[in-house]
Amino acid sequence: MNELTEYYTSLIEHVKASSDVEGRLVEFEFLSYILDLLSDAGEFDDYVIVEDGRDGAGRWLIDGYSFDTSNFSLSLFVTLISSSEEASTLTKREIESAIKKLSKFVKNTLTEHLPSVFEPSSNCYQAARLVLDNWSDISRIRFVVVSNRPTSDRMRDVILDDIDDRPCTVHLWDLKRIFKLESSRNEREEMIIDFRDNPLPCLVAHDDTEGEQSILAVMPGTRLVSLYGEWGARLLEQNVRSFLQHRGKVNKGIRTTILNDPSHFFAYNNGLTTTAQGVVIEQTSHGPMIVELRNLQIVNGGQTTASIYSAYVKDKADLSRISLQMKLTVLSSEASTELVPRISRYANSQNKVSDADLFSNHPFHVRLEEFSRRIWVPVRTGQNAQTHWFYERARGQYLDSQAYLTQSKKKQFQQLHPRSQLLTKTDVAKIMNSWDCLPHEVSKGAQKNFAKFAELIDAQWEKDDLVFNELYFRKLICRASIFRALEKVIMKEDWYTGYRANLVTYAIARLSYEVSENSLDWNLDVMWRAQVIPEAIMMTLRKLSYAVHELLLSEHRPVGNPSEYAKRQMFWDTVKNLECDILEVSTLLISKADVMEQAVTSKKVQKIDDGIDAQERVLKTPKKIWDQVELHLLDDDAATPALIGILQVAKNPAKLPSEKQSTVLVKLLSRYSERLSLEHIIKN
Template sequence: MSTDLDISEFRTSLIADINEARSGGSGGGSPVLPDFSENVFTDICTTWLSEVAFTENPEVCHFERSFGTRTARANGYGISDDEAVIDVYISCFDGTGELGSIPPEDIRRAGRQARTFIEKATGDLLGSLDPSHADYGMVERIREIADDAGRYRVLILTDSRCSLNAIDAEDIDGTPLSYEVVDIERLYRLVQAGLPRDEIVVDFTSYSDEGLRCLHAPEISQDYDAYLALIPGEILFQLYDRYGPRLLEKNVRSFLQARGKVNRGIRDTLRTRPDRFMAYNNGIVATVDEIEVRHDAETGARHITAVKGLQIVNGGQTTASIHRARRNDKVDLSTVYVPAKISLIEADRIEEMVPAISLYANSQNNIQMADFSANDPYHVEMSRLSSQIWCPGEQGRWFYERTRGEYEVEKTRTARTPAQIKKFNEKTPRQRKFDKVELAKFLLSWEQKPDKVSLGGQKCFAWFMQNHSETHSKGWQPDETYYRRAIAKAILYKQAVSITRKEAFPAYRAQVATYPSGLPALPA
């Protein structure tokens, strides 16, 4: 359990990272615009949140303008890979003094300002903006997909504590709008946990008075407890609509679209014979950290009333296909039921059992062993090399984050005092941290495959690992030369990204950074 000291130290480290980024990593620098620290804070936070699948494809861009008595404000936006969800970020950044609390009304005000921004961005705001400014690209992109988006979401970010856990959902011209308050404590939990499983708490009685009718499997193991249930298709749709990829974090793959034979079969069944879906589909396999079951001793009936830490470890294709059929094709799910095996697994067995469940339970599409990426020998060796190889001068090194949140865990573990935190930041600054997805972007950009980089983080990484398994022998591992060259490519890629930010391209900065690699290669 996190303590006030842990959260305070986390905030101190975060502010130090922001100050370093403001000064370009040199420890000095000229004065900056008042909103610049707020944007750096937004950039760091949304990067972390994208790493734990809380948001997708974040772009930081500040906008603020008054419209009569109303103010429209935003610090950036993110659009999901399937363009179903538009996230708008708005930050309430203090950055001074000790860890404190922010008044709930300040959070509500930020929510109203973000809502106003969405209303204006999806209206006629674009015509009043300068096409050469970055906010033009942000508004243009939001307006471009607004008609087809299924949901808006406002993420309110703050480096203070907040007692306001939620703001009531609304809608804009019939499109649902929800709010997520991410204060410093929640941000700390997300980063330290690496995966936001504890955030997914489902009260099934909010969908059905009794919850989910279930059968309790015999107690055959001390490692887990199992239940069998039927989940209505509409409930599964609403869960995925709310949590998106976070619901599938323990799944070995992302949604493969409707290209494969099996996915097309799911789509066609939902369209033409939804009443036969349960007969034709294998269902899903899920794990939970906690489960509440109501048992009627008189009738023997059991109902799952609530779960915490829900993860669909097998059946991601089924879940995403149901969501797409309901959202895009307006399929009636009233007769769709999905068989579900739900396992309550002991905490110390999760990392051992969940990958095995994903591997052995899946029979719909072939799974490449490279999908189990964090423990792939390639990534294990890259992590080892990053811990041993220092930059020229032996004063600092790069940090390869093999598992999510590893950088923050390492900082917390080794740097407890302000002096130790400063030393850690000097030797391993955040600018020299990179993860598996970033590594794929570095290397594929150099190999002149910008089309793959532009697919989006997860799809780019999946292609990289598949290609890696096909082009390297089974026992091949990176060596010191390979690692140093990878870092050289990282430096070039990060510099290209930095240039696109400084030039304030109005949109598609990620594509601008990678597509020069499509030009003919210069001599070595």
């Protein structure tokens, strides 16, 4: 059995099992799983699944949609799934048939009287309403076909006609592409930008033997708009920053210059600071030309890019006289991890970039990962032994951990680490922000919510990282268990018609808000040891979910589309006023004073653990590193006798530094980590 066949079997078994539990059609359970994966990978931010979007006569369909307000692209989803024992090849004819029906949905939306085609109370009506209401802003349409079947390597691209002057493209996620993404160690699928039809003139300012290059170029505004229209926020992922819709002074100034003084745009604007992991340059009679870029990233100039794009789409701005200087640094994949965060931090002068913007390398993840591998979860109903919740700090860790195991060892691994207990970074952000009363942030989608979560965690880490201890991890798992249980339960309610993600986050936030307002908190010891989730919690959350559902889908809501309404602070303010009786869950609550006492104890334990970890790290650090640290201290005129004395202990293999000394030494490593990393990269 090859890897792809094994993956197909594992994926369909997981989806079927989840479908049975949740009472949901396999097609939509599969689509939800894949769209979560693609959302995590930055393909789009939030999405809505439409479970009633198939015409009985087979003329049109829509299984889901996503509207990206940063580059005004509309994504429409359709799933083509097989439940057979072996995956059959997906044909071009099947793909074209599905896309034709998606196109028909859009055309009906634009040309027909909506209530005569779509039931007004249905989710497909809401989808049609969103398309119609935003049609003037929509710049392009992406038809996304998701399938657990592989396509032939020889299949040609599907070419589509425009719809009302909106370019349409097909994005196919078949079994092979999904497997490659999920099993890859990369957070994102590789991005190849082809300039061969219109090469970009450049000047190579620096080119070393290790492959690092510094390149200068001038980027035409029209070319930048084309890139952003195709790739969207994926170009900006290294400096997670939301476009401010021209509310900030910088964006207003950019827009004004584009519209009123385009000839001076180049002079006024600082341009783009970019990185890439590969470049192809051809020498021509007109000089060197960039013909291909791999994994281009805009690390400074994200707001400029989005502002130019918005002016082009919304104001129909003429960009023929708009161009920007572009500084491009080409780095290897390994060097990118070390240097891109620094380039981003140093290059951004207009708007401060915090450590939260560079959160993918934050030590919070490392600690959470360590807890997830070490801490056993008590035996739950339906399980025969204790298990772990697997925290996937980096893309592909879960599958990679099983890649070279025998069948028996792989089965054992999956029993100890069930796929249902897999947590990604965006999962954690969604769960914790829901319980911490930020449902409007969660409703904005995986990436925006993660950016908010990163900001909050980074601030707390700087203030006191000891709060992220074993108690925090147990709280996370208890919250995750309830969150996922509610996701399943809500699907079976008679009143349920969609918008599960919004209902779950708001119901949990409302309950959590009420508990906090009464100066209470959850008794984690009881909830951690419980073999089942207390029925009192689920009953209360089901009632709240229904109440949120009634508000969200009310005909009198001030915002037309429910998913858009859920992103607003005003909806959360309304939900706060819903009746919430916590009497039924009172036996699971304790005073905040008791919780504080538990927190103090947990912080003390974490401090001891940190000391032991620091000792271990010091012992594993080579003497040559400590020599370099000492030189940096001397260069900075910061070499006090006490620090030099502690460094001598670290250099002596016969001496064991104390926990206190080790903590100081680890801080020195952190202080000089950037210089030490640079030295390592240069030498290697």
